[in-house]
Amino acid sequence: MLRILALIYKRLFEAFGPRHWWPGETPFEVIIGAILTQNTAWTNVEKAINNLKSQDLLTPERLKHLPEDELAELIRPAGYYNLKANRLKEFIKFLFSHYAGDLNQMFNQDMWELRRELLGVKGIGPETADSILLYAGQKPIFVVDAYTRRMLTRHNLIEKKTSYTQIQDLFMTNLKQDVQLYNEYHALIVQLGKEICKSKPKCDICPLKNNSGYTNINYPFAPKI
Ligand code: SF4
Known part of the structure; x- marks a missing residue:
């Protein structure tokens, strides 16, 4: 799972770049x-x-x-x-x-x-x-949202009934506890969910489609990235 989460991050970061999230002066x-x-x-x-x-x-x-x-x-x-x-x-x-x-x-x-x-x-x-x-607060805690759940579910990495806490644990036990990493990762998932992995997913232009071009959303992409 560590490898999969690291690859998802890498691909999203390469595609979208740093998100500079959250906007706010204080x-x-x-x-x-x-x-x-x-x-x-x-x-x-x-x-x-x-x-x-x-x-x-x-x-x-x-x-x-x-x-x-x-x-x-x-x-x-x-x-x-x-x-x-x-x-x-x-x-x-x-x-x-x-x-x-x-x-x-x-x-x-x-x-x-x-x-x-x-x-x-x-x-x-x-x-x-x-x-x-x-x-x-700059605390090392992972934020889970509907976009996170949707992306993970579509790739069979979690089940539909997986709880908020279980999804959060998935990230926090596999990734190092790092504020900047968690900050960027969540922001990248938001970008993915808003622009590409929408209710009707645009798999053909998605950075998470696998190398063979296989875009079936039910296919776990991990082995083919
Ligand atoms: S490949 Fe498709 S299902 Fe997977 S994250 Fe991208 S848009 Fe969503």
Whole structure:
């Protein structure tokens, strides 16, 4: 499995190059983006973040004092804005109650313990928690998303019912625990899923098709790469 995962990475990196993900000027901005990006395209999140930035609201302290309905209005472009405003407020509440509003303090916490705490915040699931840990906290944890699952399933590397944790373990037990590697790998899979391995896969132009040109999506490509 190590060889397969390493080859997938190599091929994606050669095809797409470094992704420079996650866009965000500060860890706090990355966290806000990770919460806002649930069920929406990144371009919409950017608009919402720009609204917050233009009013100089992208700090824990300022968001803490901003009324929830005003926050909802500002993040409207991200969709589900009332729900997401509530989620942002829940995170801010957690940050102040556990870490005095200080992100450095929060990220000094043991990674797995912090993950457990984040999963206790309303609206934060495994993918969002892991995105926060990896991209805002620079912690060596692998982010799994729907694109990851789809690519692995199509190549018979996992089963449809494989859990989030099992997929994460697959990467984390086979690859070295490296923030930069995990950062790049997830970003490359996102690029693959958005552009090529879509609901209707474009196997003929995919960097993961095997050398013989065999593109049957049910074929495990490992032996032929
Ligand atoms: S070869 Fe096809 S199924 Fe495999 S990752 Fe590429 S597009 Fe998806």
